[in-house]
Amino acid sequence: MLPRAAWSLVLRKGGRGRRGMHSSEGTTRGGGKMSPYTNCYAQRYYPMPEEPFCTELNAEQQALKEKEKGSWTQLTHAEKVALYRLQFNETFAEMNRRSNEWKTVMGCVFFFIGFAALVIWWQRVYVFPPKPITLTDEWKAQQLQRMLDMKVNPVQGLASRWDYEKKQWKK
């Protein structure tokens, strides 16, 4: 049982430095939950649950809980942290950590938007009717000439963009 082994290490090595211990305990807690741990633990909106995180204590942990009933100045730093870890699953820093979930979410969003383009492709091949004659390139060119001859929208619109002397679009 990794947490128990780490637990014994904590008590034996006292205040040697909690970084390694933090990692291993945190790792295990982050993984599958074993029986002595509750399923609902503290959240930012539920910071002080009634039940402690670790409910079944072994002998060492129970001894520590007894010591906790005395003066807290007698507890070493490592013991205080161990008591915290009995009571809570994660620290606030741990539970509030950022995540990279947005990358997965946006990747899937883009994937499905791309899938929509495939659907439109299929529709273009199998559903769209034939193009009307009025949308062919030749018809559109002749239609454009007729509109220019009529001087359609000569103030700010189409005919205003055409240079009638040079017979080309204005730059």
Place this chain on the structure above:
Amino acid sequence: MARQSHQKCTPDFHDKYGNAVLASGATFCIAVWTSVATQIKIEWNLSPVSRVTPKEWRDQ
């Protein structure tokens, strides 16, 4: 009290594959949409200004 980032110890799915999912999803989306927009002869009917050369129509 030292604060450590536990994320580094147990990378979850998003840490391992998030960048790949994001990049591949985005490239797939851009690639397929540009090909749909340009390659499959959808009539967008864009403005003729600076695009279409008028052609004489009265000879019909």
